Amino acid sequence: MTSQAADGPETVVASRRSKITPEREREFFDAVLEQIRECGYDSVTMEGVAASTRCSKSTLYRQWKTKPQFVAAALRASRRVRFAGIDTGSLAEDLRQAARAAGDWSGKDTRLLQALGHAVTSDQELARALREALVDPEIAALEEMLARGVARGEVRAGHPALEYIPAMMFGVLRVRPVLNGQYADADYLVRFVESAVLPALGLR
Amino acid sequence: MTSQAADGPETVVASRRSKITPEREREFFDAVLEQIRECGYDSVTMEGVAASTRCSKSTLYRQWKTKPQFVAAALRASRRVRFAGIDTGSLAEDLRQAARAAGDWSGKDTRLLQALGHAVTSDQELARALREALVDPEIAALEEMLARGVARGEVRAGHPALEYIPAMMFGVLRVRPVLNGQYADADYLVRFVESAVLPALGLR
DNA sequence: GTGTACCGGTACTGGACCGTATCGGTACAC
DNA sequence: GTGTACCGATACGGTCCAGTACCGGTACAC
Structure with missing residues (x-):
């Protein structure tokens, strides 16, 4: 919506043809997300992003109307499913692999x-973009994983713990820094799955 | 440290006697914490706090040197242990009651x-105050609860799930808004304890 | 070669806010 | 009654930043 760079090079519509290549756009997006991680949403400035990517503020404002819209676009573009393709045929092993994968991008x-968590409460578009980029796809993949386990008969349908597995996984992921002062690595998460998630499901 | 208002009215030390009563101070603290909850740490202004408590900025700056020190003082003053006094003689019931209590202040x-989560990464004092006010006491109370259960023989010492119980409880508490769009109420948390926490511990 | 349209750079406007200074008022001590 | 020291109000300096305006340069179309 904010960029038409996705269509082919021969789509001459006599419309605005930005000279920003998709690669260049990705530099902007990477830069702003990185600065958000470091300084927080409020402290990120368009000037800072422009400086770190050696473009001008004007260039950013030509493509995106406002700072929140710019950030939302960056989030949407960063969307990718980390749990994609995990399907080992065993729910326990699927969950272990998910834990390992989660540990890597944790x-x-x-x-x-964390940095966007509060900004999101006052900007609808930002909230949607964040959910679509980082939350919903992972939840969906996790739920598919669980559904396959149920279909295979590994877990009884309607098992009360099923509802809480996503919250457990993401919850532990997010609070570990607060509790232990370090991010949840793959090792920590795999042990969590084996010590708490599988037993809760009556597995293993 | 920032206020001597705690000592008795007859402690005449010929030193600065602030006219700010403890009740008045609490108004300042309540106001700033409430504004942080609503607008986020960065967006909170000393002017806003002064206006909402009908004092002057000067008054605030006379008592506290800077905004982060003011906020840290407010956090320290708001410290209280929500899990205090829970000791039913049964670990399962202790955890259910903790869940209920947590749901109330959730x-x-x-x-x-959430609002302070990022600000603390760049301010040591703030980080310490936040941990001391909201995190550490609850964790400690929870761990005592678990230790009592172990001492009573309800759970085997060294049970692998023990290490993860605090992270599970606080994790679920914190991510529910992101996943389901609503805060974790007592009902949700009690069902979580019964569906996932107790089974993980081999209880119930 | 000429036009067009976007690029980067820079300067500017307008507003917000931190922290300080100043001032008149007032409660309390003696 | 007099002094003292804190109170609230207000104004100010300095800084930072969102978003706009303008400019010269340049790549590409034809």
């Missing part, structure tokens, strides 16, 4: 979620 | 933690 995404 | 404290 620091970056946790910081981003 | 919204307020979760918002505060």
Whole structure:
């Protein structure tokens, strides 16, 4: 919506043809997300992003009307499902692999979620973008994982713990820095799955 | 440290005697914490706090040198242990009651933690105050609860899930708004304890 | 070659806010 | 009654930043 760079190079519509290549756009997005992780949403400035990517503020404002819209676009563009493709045929093993995968991006995404967590309460578009980029896809993938386990008969349908598995996984991920002063690494999460998640499901 | 208002009225030390009563001070603290919950740490202004408590900025700056020190003082003063006094003689019941208690202050404290979560990464004193006020006492109370259960033989010492119980409880508490769009109420938390926490511990 | 439209750079406006200074009023001590 | 010291109000200096305006340069179309 904010950029038409996704269509082919021959789509001459006599419309605005930005000279910003998709690669360049990605530099802007990476820069702003990184600065948000470091300084928090409020402290990020368009000037700072422009300086760190060696473009001018005008260039940013030509593509995106306001700072929140810019950040929202960056979030949408950063969307990717980390749990995608995990399907080992065993729910226990799926969850272990998910824990390992989560451990790898834990620091970056946790910081981003934390930094945006409050800004989101006063900007609808930002909130939607954040959910769509970092939250919903992972939840959906996790729930599919659980559904497959149920379909295979590993867990009884309607097992009361099922409802809480996503909250447990993401919850532990997010609060570990507060409790232990360090981000949840793969090792910590795998042990969590084996010590608490699987037993709660009556597995293993 | 920032206020000597705690000593008796007859402590005449020929030193600065602030005319700020403890009740008045509490108004300042309540106001700033409430504004942090609503607008986030960065957006809170000393002017706003002064206006909402009908004092002058000068009054605030006379008592506290800077905004972060003011906020830290407010946090320290708001310290109280929500899990205090829970000791039913049964770990399962202790945890249910803790869940109920947590549900009651969930919204307020979760918002505060979220709003301050990023500010603390760049201010040591603030970080310490936040931990001492909202995190450490609850963790300690929870761990005592678990230790009592172990001592009574309800859970085997060294049970692998023990280490993760605090993270589970606080994690679920904090991420529920992100996942379900609402704060974790007592009902949700009690069901969580029964569906996931107790089974993970091999209880019930 | 000429036009067009976007690029980066810079300067500017307008507003917000931190922290300080100043001032008149007032409660309390003696 | 007089002094003292804190109170609230207000104004101010300095800084920072969102968003706009303008400019010269340049790549690309034809």
